Amino acid sequence: MASVSLHAIVLRRRDLGETDRIVTLLSQESGKLDAVAKGARKPGSKSSGASELFTLSHIQLAEGRRLGIVTQWLVLDAFTRIRAELGLLARASYLCELTDKLVDDGEPCGEVYDLLRGALSLLEIGHGHPDTVVHAYELRLLEERGYAPALGCCVRCGKEWKGSPAAFSPMAGGLLCRACRGGVEATVMVRPATIQTMHTLKSGELTELGAMEWKPGVAAEVEACLNGCVRVRCERDIRSARFLEMVRGTEV
């Protein structure tokens, strides 16, 4: 029987029968795929811990009748710190769900895998503010999927942005100059620091973003812009976003 070796992160899982699970994996080698984790709901089974959300494993996938069957799990990171902090757990859930909704089964996406693995690792080691990781991931995932918002110039007429407060429209796909702003629905007025911050989040070295400082008011604006962009691109609701919003509300 054909068997492949994959590096994969568990994005989602659901129960199958009495003791099994179906896991949605994002793999480095074959993109997103569903597979069966046999006995995952039996205590002490090899696959019970490994098939948990977020877990990064080196797996062996055997051909099954309809779905592949994971025959071996070597856990590379169980992200235990993420699972021990509500704020991190909420953010990691959101990143995985967002990825699941923006990536189609089977399309090659090694870059997205690297991005997600990097983002989860940064959350796990507590590198900077966790929302820095979330927003950098949102921007980079959108860019990877070809949906990056225009931040350097007006999305309509191409006029270069020169550092003044500007309008941002998730629907139009980025910044709008004064002349093009009229009549476009759902625009957010943002301060220059917000646009600068989004630039840095999108292009800065991911591992160096931890030192990034959030100026007052900028976090809320970045969140509003990116929530809007994500909502425009996802046909379905990101359920974890509601939970994340609630958790953010309890943080000071």
Add this chain to the structure above:
Amino acid sequence: MLAYARPLARLIGELEKLPGIGPKSAQRVAYHILRMPKSAALALAEAIAEVQEAVRFCSVCFNFSEDEVCSICRDPRRNKTTICVVAEPRDLIAIEKTGEHRGLYHVLHGVISPQDGIMPEQLRIRELLQRLDQSETAEVIVATNPTVEGDATALYLSKLLKPLGIKVTRLAHGLPLGADLDYADQATIISALQWRREM
């Protein structure tokens, strides 16, 4: 279904809706019921009707109960200062069978699941808070499963209850008793290491 007499087809159809019962088992059970003495079949039908009529939630702990307040909550020998919080009634039964927990329970009827959109307000958490407000509870034991959803629920409860001066503990997770260390997955071993304790 054409070959079945109509009432038999109906019974098989109803049985098939039950969890873990496929068409084959439904057919077998239906034939079994058909061959039962009439009194036994009626007893089964009555039991099904009664369970819907007579079982409700205990108004204190939200376990299934025949009365307004369940027998555990009414028992004067139970330790009123400790409440064990479980996700489902079947988890309560599992713990109760051990006889180890002498305190009370609280059934949430679910766990927080961000990806499924299950939020705290959909669980019996408000009722737990009201209960803690009116009692002398010193410790809440969170007995949710060691899954991400179980973690989310435990972390949320701990964040909510600690400021009230209540000790919040969680069931340990790690190696199952009698298991081979060699056979356990790494996630379980990591967890067992983190939850280790001094001997």
